[in-house]
Amino acid sequence: MELFVERLLAGLTNGSVYALLALALVVVYRATGTLNFAQGELALFTTFVAWWLTTLDAPVWVAIVAALIVGFVLGAAIERLLIRPVQRKNDMAVLIVALGLFTGLNSLAGLLWGSETKIMPSPFPNGLDDYVSVFGARLYGDALGVWAALIVLLGLMTLLFRRTRIGLHMRAVAANPESAALAGVRTGRILMVGWGLSGAIGALAGVLVTPLAPEQLGLTTMFHIFIAASAAALFGGLDSLPGAVVGGLTIGVLEALLSGYVSFIGGELQQTSALLIIVAILFIRPNGLFGSKRTVRV
Amino acid sequence: MTVLAPAARPQAAAPRTKYVIVENSPVHHAIRAACIAVAALGVLWASQLAPFRVGQFTTVFIMAIAIIGLNLVTGYTGLLSIGHSAFFGLGAYTTGVLIVKLEFAPLATIPIAMALTFVLGLLVGLPSLRIHGLYLALVTLAVAVAFPEIVRKLESLTGGAAGMVVRSRYLAPPEWTGLVRAQRGIWMFWLSAFVLVLVMILSRSLIRSRFGLMMRTVRDHEIAAAANGVGIARTKILVFGISGAITGLAGALFTMYIGALSPDGSFTLLKAIELVTGLVLGGVATQLGPLIGALAVVFLPYYTASFTTGPLSGVLFGAVLIALCFLMPEGIAGRLGLLIRRVVTVVPKDHPAPPR
């Protein structure tokens, strides 16, 4: 029982990490209709910024807020300066711009702060004694903190898209930027805000995640997380916020339980098996669990 | 009021291009021959370079073959694949295992490597019946992630995480070439160049065939394609198979060239991304794009790394990628094609009234 709960908790914690970044992906997708392949490295870069501020003796919370701001500005600037000029001409090229950003941001972080692993302090209590016992398993403060952040973020984003004018405009731009512009939506501003928002969410994901990540904060930290997060976003349905959360948690728990209980899979096939299960589920729901079906009418 | 000119359809606007060339006319043949001659001279020139350069060009040819495979699926059929590293890897490992474990002659492994990657392609293509777009890309991603993990798991066959070394004496040129073992580099150069030309011709005729037309209709509009008699499922699955086999062929050559395989080295998701990068830089759905793209992915990082050292080279590489996309979002071959088409129109021979 204890072992099971431990695995479950570990899976849920990893899962919320994926879910956080997946939320950032979904926000970009819902606001702009593109998948941001540089999301992970963007989060990595902002986390380095936060870490760097803590080394200058800034309090963790200040560093995090600063990272969020940098994330927003960076996201918005990338959209305006790098993505938009290319997107107008060719969708495929956007992919490569994102990959260029991927390499560029990663190397830039390496250039500025070195490739050695850093230790990002957690904003939540994470001492060895800061836990509560759940059926004998330990649930630590920082894990709880990530869960809480995830729930709050999900709520906020849902409100944003459902209830606010800017959310409506984001959905309009994602559906068809040209028609949205014809309706008077300031598409440029919306695109920038969308990317900025996802940059900020990514930054939040980064600073909350790295203290928990096995490799701490290193140049490769975000890669696996990004892969899992994109799988989570797709699995949930690329345009569904709750989908991203359910997707992230599912992948986290699947990974933990599969490698724990299915001995053939062991750890060697951990990612493979989790992904294969997701592919199998996509067979049944080709637009993800909660994704809306896009009917092409003819 | 003045009587208006008859409001018929407007005349075909002024001649769209400067020159019109009739397909397969002497002029057309001459231009084509000239292009082939230039290409042949280029290859000859490359073969005379220092051995490590020859090796670099061999990598380019091999990458070009792999990207041609990807181009069929992603470029011409519109199915984004970020899993082609798995085909490349399966081809490479098939050749490696057959040589090391069963003492196959390297060339003899090629058909088997292609057959296996063809089957893997069919399997990967299967989900495309129901799964579309980015969701399908996720399926291919799963394959890319799975491949190194499976190679590691099958340790007794593949050498697991430690990898597998195919010693150069297994990879000596076949006797009939008259080349000796030390000339392995130049042998692989010509072999790869030869295979590349074959694959280019093959891909060109495939695209121009009825099946190629079907591929492109599936890309542009699935519903309309089906309504016109294109079996969507069949087309997609078969394309994945063919594409897999071609990329697998590249993998087989890769083993013969490099002689050292490791699951974490050349067959990860990063390789798949490299292939996609090459394709887009070169020009999606163009015949020359894969070759140009291969040149780019081999030489760009090499020169950015020799330009500066350390992380700065990565920053530079990223910047160059972005800059290229800014300058030529259609890819290099795509842009060239546009420019050429602005000047020249190639008209099929049976065109009833060739536009001037």
Next chain:
Amino acid sequence: MLDVTDVAIHFGGVRALDGVTFGVEPGQILGLIGPNGAGKTTLFNCITRIYRPTAGTLRFDGEDLLTIAPHRLAKKGITRTFQNLALFSTLSVFENTMAGGVSQKNRGLRSRAWEILERLDLVDVALEPAAGLPFGTLKRVELARALMARPRLLLLDEPAGGLTHSEVDDLGRLLVSLRDDYGFAALLVEHHMGLVLGISDHVVALDFGQKIYEGTPAGVREDDAVVAAYLGRPKTGAREAR
């Protein structure tokens, strides 16, 4: 030749088709009219198997259409055009036309494509990519593509959309002469009454997924249900033409 029997389909709460029954004879041009959202396009989509009806049967030459894979229909002789254009946008007009023939034997396909393009006056733009041509031209490209498969039943979804009056008249004459030469039957959906009533042999009207009229073109204007739901009462005589 085509027998539509009690066909029904609904999307969630929307009953797009609600027990529709009628038939098409060989060589006949059957006009299918009805208000927006009446289910005309949906019926086309059922016949071409983009949708699967929730009830009812569709038979073509006695064969149950629902058992045939959608992409086999072209070979069976059923092709269509699309209301809002479903062209292969990166392909040239010629290639678009050739694509209509993938279900056919290869021999003579190219010359047939040229013949059709000449007939539809598309030779001038044959080498242009479809994207970027005017709407009306593209409608003709769709027609050319649909003709390539030697259809026995041609489904035309608003072929006259975006054409001027005289162009519509030309289209009407063209359709009739094509029908005479190639001998297909056609199911014609169109809101341009001049065209529908001018060339149809028979007319079916739908409203809210149900058949509200079947009969001669001449009878349409006299039918109260159709007038109320669809035609409306023109205020001046000058609009009679529409």
Next chain:
Amino acid sequence: ACGSNSSAGDDPADAASAQKGSIDVENCADPDAATRKITGTLKVGWSAATSGPLADAVGNVIEGMEARFAVENAAGGVGGVKLAVVVKDDAFNPERARTNVGELIEKEKVDVLDTFGSGQLDAMSDAQNDACVPLLFGQASVPAYRDATKFPWTTEYLPSADVEMKAVVEGLKKKYPQGAKVALAANQTESGQGYANGFKNAIEGTNFTIAKEAPLTDPNTAASALKASGAPILVDAGVTTDCLALTQAIGRVGWKPETVIQPSNCADGATLYAPAGAAADGQQIMRWLKDPADAAFADDPAVKDYLQKVAANGADSPTNTYTLNGWAIADLMIDVFKSAAKAKDGLSRLSIMEAARTQDYQPPMFIDGIKFTMTQEKSLGIQAFQPFTWHADQKRFLASGDVLNAA
């Protein structure tokens, strides 16, 4: 690295050539070049990842080496020959390493090669053996290259995982004469698997049994599973990044195994142990290098000398393990070059390789009693270790036993 079943060897021709005891240059692409006397500058060519996640590590190794060479050059070089380093980035990508080895040999005309990582070594070894350019002290531990008959021109620096694990088990035997159950955490990469297999080989015939093996893909999951096994001993068959992660993970599941063994590549106390606090207390590690950061070595003349010179010659993190390794490798190289220079025909690639094959030397920065040993047939390299234990309260390692020889 066990379980590598590279086809290396089983070539009668290769075997025959090595039987004579010296290295054969007849099969070299250019036999003359291999025996030509090196004058002026001796170039050591590196193909290594100077970009990407390993950039710092690689950079430090090279800085350490350059510093040591600078010291030697200032003292006149090896018999008048100056030492220089040429670096090509391979971004940890075997294809690039393959190109680099060619370029280094053909264009840069290097006399000696070195590299970082087993994938790159695999990609380079054939070309470099065919060209008869020595690749010395490669930063890898692939068993295949221990066999001098198969790869006469290649040697590795890192101790074989087998040997290290043998030493570990020797230590364990002392502590648990009756044997015990062991929990094994294994990284899925080449070096992790090498350790895991090395450990399994080493406990064969002993009373130690593996109660549970868990992959390190996710350290938390691994910690839970291993804790459940109830084993008193935890062996981390991991890479550098796993050490701290595993320590924190077992801390968080509230597990405190009696004995925790960390792999020797987790030598850096400040970054890999101190952050874990109490959870890292008592962890054991095998070392072969003196720790220049530790007070225990403050009076060691070699350490003093090292600290004084390394920074003065441009290395900016003197106490970093990688810098130290680079320095030690340079020490080993210089020793090889010096003996080669004494050979009949003077300093040449061949004499260098022959010297490397018979080296028996203790670099000053190796712990006393630990040597780097080679024989004609076998590259033994580092064969002995000293166990150290981490003391969380003092934030330092203290020796917890004598040098263990695993030979």
Next chain:
Amino acid sequence: MSLLEVTGLRAGYGGRDVLHGLDMQVDAGQVVVVLGANGAGKTTTMRALAGLISHRGDVTIDGAPLGRRPDEIVRQGVSLVPQGRGTLDISVLDNLRVGAAVRKDSVDEDIERWITTFPALGRRANQRAGTLSGGEQQMLAVARALMSRPRLLLCDEPSLGLAPIVVQELFATLADINRTDGTALLIVEQNAELAMDIADTVYLLEVGTIAAEGPVERFREDDTVRGAYLGY
């Protein structure tokens, strides 16, 4: 000064001009119809005026130069009903709300108004626009453009795909907003008869140039126009 002044308008695609210097005017509260054959450049004109493609030449709205981006132009009071499907694949109601993007005041009243005008839309209020029938989408496109309460409404074949009864309704509505709200209309329409019924002025476009212009009555009498556009 006219509401819309177009002088020497040139625009095209990929470096090739389709419009070769158009001069047009629309006065406040005026209804102008543009006729032209298939491919004459009508859609191109509308797209240029709505800011979807770049143009050269002078275009002013109330004397101020036309904005460059579509949303700026909407803010200047000019809305376009694009040719073909111009709807967004979000719910019908959301489409209408987005249509009011430039407005700050309450929009419920307007939504009510257009849903009553086009009852088909009311029946589908929460359906995704992407699943609507062609005609329903066209109605939605018109309604959405009207949601911004433009001073000048550009309509590119607004009757495309609409049932005759709806077409009559539509033109009655257009006439109505012109009359009651003073909205000026620039309409491209193949259904020339109905359009000319409510129009003041006609432009005839041919291969990218204005071939003729004048008051409606003059055009009704021209034989060529009657043959080509009116069908009697």
